[in-house]
Amino acid sequence: xxxxxxxxxxxxxxxxxxxxxxxxxxxxxxxxxxxxxxxxxxxxxxxxxxxxxxxxxxxxxxxxxxxxxxxxxxxxxxxxxxxxxxxxxxxxxxxxxxxxxxxxxxxxxxxxxxxxxxxxxxxxxxxxxxxxxxxxxxxxxxxxxxxxxxxxxxxxxxxxxxxxxxxxxxxxxxxxxxxxxxxxxxxxxxxxxxxxxxxxxxxxxxxxxxxxxxxxxxxxxxxxxxxxxxxxxxxxxxxxxxxxxxxxxxxxxxxxxxxxxxxxxxxxxxxxxxxxxxxxxxxxxxxxxxxxxxxxxxxxxxxxxxxxxxxxxxxxxxxxxxxxxxxxxxxxxxxxxxxxxxxxxxxxxxxxxxxxxxxxxxxxxxxxxxxxxxxxxxxxxxxxxxxxxxxxxxxxxxxxxxxxxxxxxxxxxxxxxxxxxxxxxxxxxxxxx
Ligand code: NDP
Numbered sequence: 001x002x003x004x005x006x007x008x009x010x011x012x013x014x015x016x017x018x019x020x021x022x023x024x025x026x027x028x029x030x031x032x033x034x035x036x037x038x039x040x041x042x043x044x045x046x047x048x049x050x051x052x053x054x055x056x057x058x059x060x061x062x063x064x065x066x067x068x069x070x071x072x073x074x075x076x077x078x079x080x081x082x083x084x085x086x087x088x089x090x091x092x093x094x095x096x097x098x099x100x101x102x103x104x105x106x107x108x109x110x111x112x113x114x115x116x117x118x119x120x121x122x123x124x125x126x127x128x129x130x131x132x133x134x135x136x137x138x139x140x141x142x143x144x145x146x147x148x149x150x151x152x153x154x155x156x157x158x159x160x161x162x163x164x165x166x167x168x169x170x171x172x173x174x175x176x177x178x179x180x181x182x183x184x185x186x187x188x189x190x191x192x193x194x195x196x197x198x199x200x201x202x203x204x205x206x207x208x209x210x211x212x213x214x215x216x217x218x219x220x221x222x223x224x225x226x227x228x229x230x231x232x233x234x235x236x237x238x239x240x241x242x243x244x245x246x247x248x249x250x251x252x253x254x255x256x257x258x259x260x261x262x263x264x265x266x267x268x269x270x271x272x273x274x275x276x277x278x279x280x281x282x283x284x285x286x287x288x289x290x291x292x293x294x295x296x297x298x299x300x301x302x303x304x305x306x307x308x309x310x311x312x313x314x315x316x317x318x319x320x321x322x323x324x325x326x327x328x329x330x331x332x333x334x335x336x337x338x339x340x341x342x343x344x345x346x347x348x349x350x351x352x353x354x355x356x357x358x359x360x361x362x363x364x365x366x367x368x369x370x371x372x373x374x375x376x377x378x379x380x381x382x383x384x385x386x387x388x389x390x391x392x393x394x395x396x397x398x399x400x401x402x403x404x405x406x407x408x409x410x411x412x413x414x415x416x417x418x419x420x421x422x423x424x425x426x427x428x429x430x431x432x433x
Contacts, residue, residue: 007090009310013097013335014041016342020417023406035433036425043096045069048089049139051117053131065136067115069149070096073427076147077113078103078182078363080154083132083161085120092116094310095154098334099363101420102356105395108367113149115140121156133164140165141172146179146373152366153183155309158229159195179373182366191369193384194362199233199332200385201361202305202353203241204392206330209353209412210303212400215327218242223301225249225293226308227270227277230332230359234307235263247299249308250277254296257287300324307332315340322348331355342413357399357416364391 004010018037025031051063066089069077079099082091092114100112119132144151153162162183169180178189186192193200207217222238222245224231235245244260250270255261255277265283269275278289290296297304297317304321306313310333318341321329329345330353331337337345337352345352365388372378379387395416402422403415 004090004093007093009090009094009335010097012339013094016335016339016413017097017101017417017421020414021421023408023414024418024422027406030429031425034429036428039428039433040071040100040421040424041097043068043070043093044072046089046093047143051119051132051136051139053128053135055128056125063117063119063132065115065117065139066092067140067143067149067151068092068096068113069143070112070114071100071424072111073424073431074104075109075111077149078110078152078366079112079114080116080152081157081161081165082114082116082154083119083121083156084116085118087116087118091310095334098356100424101417102360103363104420104423105357105398105416106360106364106367106391107394108364110150110363110367113151114154115151116154116157119156121161126160129161130164133161134168137165137168138172141169144169144180146177146370150179150366150370151181152363153229155228159183159185179370182369184369189369189373191365191372191384192379192381193388194365194369195229196233196236197365197384197388198230198359198362199235199307200237201364201388201392202230202234202307202330202332202358203237204361204389205353205358205396206303206305206328207241208393208396209330209351209400210328212396213351213410215351217303220244220302221246221300222303222305223247223296223299224305224307224332225254225296225312225336226306226333227266228308230362231305231307232263232266232270234305234332235261235266239263243303246301247296248277249293249296251293251308252276253278253289253291254293254299255280255287255289256299257284259286297321298324301326303328303330305330305332306336308336309333310335311338313337313341315344317341318344322350326350329353330358332359334359346411346413351410352413354413354416356420357395357412360395361388361392364388
């Protein structure tokens with residue numbers, strides 16, 4: 001805390017990880033002797049930079065860009081870019097630290113990184129987004145590369161932004177380096193099923209975890225917050241596997257549709273029109289819209305999937321969900337549940353699937369996109385989806401086994417941190433200080 005003042009999200013993520021590691025560190029003192037925790041909590045490199053751009057009125061605007069290259073013990077830095085006004089060093093560092101453990105869990109050779117800017121894409125014209133992305137990449141391009149650091153999307157960065165970022169990167173280089181970014185369009189090196197991967201992966205993970213507890217996804221009622229990339233494809237796969245999603249949200253409020261959310265309408269509103277979730281009731285008058293996002297957790301459900309942003313589900317919301325009979329919570333967003341909410345779920349025997357395991361499908365398929373770029377091959381949707389399903393099953397198995405081995409059977413929070421940390425820590429020990 002003294003070394004990193006004013007970084008509450010980073011402290012929150014670090015303390016959750018380090019608390020979970022206690023049984024491992026007691027059994028294997030080598031990690032403490034070698035100073036692994038001290039090294040792991042200090043980024044290898046933190047870059048901040050000015051992002052000047054000109055808006056449609058001709059006015060000069062300045063934002064702050066970030067890239068944390070956190071840990072490269074097991075591979076090049078890999079992690080998304082977030083464009084949101086709340087972005088600061090603390091947010092980028094918490095995301096980067098989580099990313100190290102998550103990337104390790106995927107079984108792919110990728111280290112941890114993250115980046116973004118305090119830029120708000122809402123209400124900006126397409127040309128403004130393009131100019132911003134070009135300015136951002138002009139600086140970022142000096143620090144990344146297909147074998148160095150490979151950014152991707154996150155909140156506020158989707159296919160459109162990746163396209164503009166890639167276009168600018170290409171102008172700054174003489175070689176065509178397709179593997180420098182993932183989440184690219186299919187026409188220029190993207191992978192089928194990348195767009196769907198995080199959301200589908202959350203559902204594959206949850207299905208596996210439910211099965212282990214004798215529960216089924218089929219026939220269950222879900223509440224899934226957000227209506228962005230992760231949320232939309234979690235809803236899609238959940239519906240395909242026979243669950244009913246009754247509520248979703250955006251940053252202005254949430255909708256409830258007891259008939260099951262109509263996903264075509266959500267895609268039209270969010271992916272095509274870039275509109276607001278409240279538009280849903282114009283075509284679905286039987287549904288209801290409520291202002292403010294927190295209320296979504298008062299909707300009764302069998303499983304809750306926070307897929308919007310950090311700390312969106314607090315202790316009070318957790319107790320409300322528990323009172324209403326929730327049986328499982330799977331984190332699609334990064335750190336969406338507060339520490340107190342996680343404790344409440346675990347104490348009340350609610351299946352809790354932590355983000356670094358449950359939402360690792362996105363980065364796992366990003367690594368598959370990199371593999372396809374290196375081989376100059378394109379796999380079919382089915383091939384990628386099958387690989388994703390296997391990866392999610394393996395992640396679940398590794399987390400469940402680590403939890404069991406270290407005296408916390410069923411506790412996937414402990415299991416995921418131990419399983420992900422061990423590989424990175426062993427690589428750091430082997431490579432020396
Ligand atoms: P998108 O930008 O596509 O969607 C984000 C959604 O969350 C939108 O509905 C947005 O509403 C809502 N939201 C964003 N910020 C807030 C906020 N402060 N309060 C309330 N609602 C908010 O992002 P993604 O779906 O890609 O990301 C969602 C989460 O998943 C993030 O935590 C991200 O880090 C995580 N994640 C994403 C991966 C990916 O592959 N995309 C991979 C792994 C994790 P609005 O439209 O009103 O802003």
